[in-house]
Amino acid sequence: MKGHVNSKKKKRQYIGLLYILPWILGFLIFQLYPFISSFIYSFTNYNMTSNTEFIGLKNYIDIFTKDSQFYNSLKVTIFYVFMAVPMKLIFALIIAMILNIKLKYVNFYRTIYYLPSILGGSVAVAVLWRFLFADSGLVNEILSFFGIPKIGWLSNPKIALFTISLLTVWQFGSSMVIFLAGLKQIPKELYEAATVDGVSKAGMFFTITLPLLTPIILFNLIMQMIIAFQEFTGSFVITNGGPMKSTYLYAMKLYDEGFLFMKMGYASALSWVLFTVILVCTALIFKSSEYWTYYEDGGQY
Amino acid sequence: MSNKKKRQIIKDVLTYIFLTLLGILMIYPLIWMFFSSFKSNNEIFGPLRLLPEHVIWDSFYRGWNSGQFTYSLYFKNTFMLVIPVVLFTLISSTLVAYGFARFTFPMKGALFSIMISTLMLPNAVIIIPRYILFNRFGWLNSYKPFTVPSIFACHPFFIFMLVQFFRGLPKELDESATIDGCNSFTTLVRIHMPLIKPALFSAAIFQFIWTWNDFFNSLIYINSVKKYTISLALRMSLDTAAAANWNEILAMSTLAILPSVLIFFFAQKYFVEGIATTGIKG
Known part of the structure; x- marks a missing residue:
């Protein structure tokens, strides 16, 4: 009997390894190797033309002491992430809540709201944004129709980053669909029980809906944050980092150093600083999530 | 009342x-x-x-024919890049997902965790060595930096998505297929693939649209105008439009999003299905 259990437990199907072999190779060659070597490059002056030398921490020291654009682009990026991601998720959650009420034509609205998120990252839409928010573009024309003075959506350094963030918020549809799927999972009995107990609609939102949705919010928050930290196309095509470097996102800085000036060692160091920032933010969110996420199985996820 | x-x-x-x-x-x-x-x-x-x-x-006519090459070339280039990437991604991701979902082998848990964690690995941190590597291989200014990684299942999102679907299929299917004389590969092709067709379809359209819209990678790896994709061509038109042929640029932008919009409307339910089952991104 015992032997039988053991043999079943130890049943190895090595053919499974054969099936995942493409991924193992791909992971080693195209992910792990670049990951490790970018760390090594970050301690060199690699630039594809002259000889490569180890220069110790010089890249990192230069980044933190000499490179004024580094602080600017980091600041811009953090502003962007903290503006765009919460706006997008809160908006997605609100709309998902509305669509979750039993309404007809929900699928129609869901389709319409979802469309921008499949086009969002494209150059074509970035081009469109440039037109819409130009000083005499459509948005300002509409505003002046209502007697509101023109706004320098893309020409005012204080506003341009917000305009880029709007492009991100416009793509709220994908997060909305995920929230909608999560809302459908919440058992109806909970709401029925709460109604019997005389809980108000708002009370239900804070005691049932929101707590049960927190794992999905956590997951969305982290994925969206990681994507937002690397945002490139929007600012590159719409504003090219301007005006006055007010939309000079970190990914643009990375692109300029690595692929325009070919300072690849330096750019590798920059990428590791970004990686550290993302890692710290992710860790902080995870750590804080112990206090605000709810798992039905008590966290054994 | x-x-x-x-x-x-x-x-x-x-x-x-x-x-x-x-x-x-x-x-x-x-x-x-x-x-x-x-x-x-x-x-x-x-x-x-x-x-x-x-x-x-x-x-539309003038925008299409503006510049050194016409948009016929850019559209052709984009299809030449996107279609192989989609096909290779489907094949490799299906094999890998099948491996993870259906077999027990040493280190499986650890490998699966690694695969999931690469979902969160920022592209920014590996892009420079990748560029250097592809340069050494002589792959710059070709579509190999896109196609070869897709042969090796470098898009963990799709592996994860397909694993979820495979797990939804009853194991009894495999057992009865084995009794009927199928080996593991023919089980995959004859029994599983027809059943996960919707998932494969969603994976295909997601990968199509993402690759179609990709800008950053094209910008880095492709440098001759002859090989430009639509994203690069649009950006070039925007730069060279000193004469302000704005309507031409908008016309070409409209055409650039047209394939994605058409696919979206015709294959709408697959999008929602794909996103809702993985719950990841879009």
Whole structure:
């Protein structure tokens, strides 16, 4: 009997390894190797033309002491992430809540709201944004129709980053669909029980809906944050980092150093600083999530 | 009771009005882009009217043929890049997902965790060594930096998505297939693949649209105009449009998003399915 259990437990199907072999190779060659070597490059002056030398921490020291654009682009990026991601998720959650009420034509609205998120990252839409928010573009024309003075959506350094963030918020549809799927999972009995107990609609939102949705919010928050930290196309095509470097996102800085000036060692160091920032933010969110996420199985996820 | 019913109706109407206005707000930019490609340059930055006063028919023709090469080439290039990437991604991701979902082998848990964690690995941190590596292979200015990684299942999102679908298939299927004389590969091809067709379809359209819209990687790896994809061509038109042929640029932008929009409307339910089962991104 015992032997039988053991043999079943130890049943190895090595053919499974054969099936995942493409991924193992791909992971080693195209992910792990670049990951490790970018760390090594970050301690060199690699630039594809002259000889490569180890220069110790010089890249990192230069980044933190000499490179004024580094602080600017980091600041811009953090502003962007903290503006765009919460706006997008809160908006997605609100709309998902509305669509979750039993309404007809929900699928129609869901389709319409979802469309921008499949086009969002494209150059074509970035081009469109440039037109819409130009000083005499459509948005300002509409505003002046209502007697509101023109706004320098893309020409005012204080506003341009917000305009880029709007492009991100416009793509709220994908997060909305995920929230909608999560809302459908919440058992109806909970709401029925709460109604019997005389809980108000708002009370239900804070005691049932929101707590049960927190794992999905956590997951969305982290994925969206990681994507937002690397945002490139929007600012590159719409504003090219301007005006006055007010939309000079970190990914643009990375692109300029690595692929325009070919300072690849330096750019590798920059990428590791970004990686550290993302890692710290992710860790902080995870750590804080112990206090605000709810798992039905008590966290054994 | 009737009062309550009345209130409910008013609430519903207000909700519909809000949802419709929001829908218009979301879609209007795209509609505006389409109609503006028929406007004169003065009209694009001017009156609020959506429909052009004087319809300009040739902006598509002139935009298409502007520059050194025509957009026929850029469209062809984009298809030459996107279609192999989609096919290779489907094949490799299916094999890998099948391996993870159906077999027990040493280190499986650890490997699966690694695969999942690469979902969160920022592209920014590996892009420079990748570029150097592809340069050494002599792959720059070709589509190999896109196609070869897709042969090796470097898109963990799709592996994860397909694993979820494979797990939804009963194991008894495999057992009865084995009894009927299938080996593991023929089980995959004959039994599983037909059943996960919807998942494969969603994976295909996601990968199509993401690769179609990709800009950053194309910008880095492709440098001769002859090999430009649509994203790069659009950006080039934008740079060289000193003469301000805005309607031509909008016309080409409209064409650039057209394949994605068409696929989206025809294959709508697969999008929602794909996103809802993985719950990841889009």
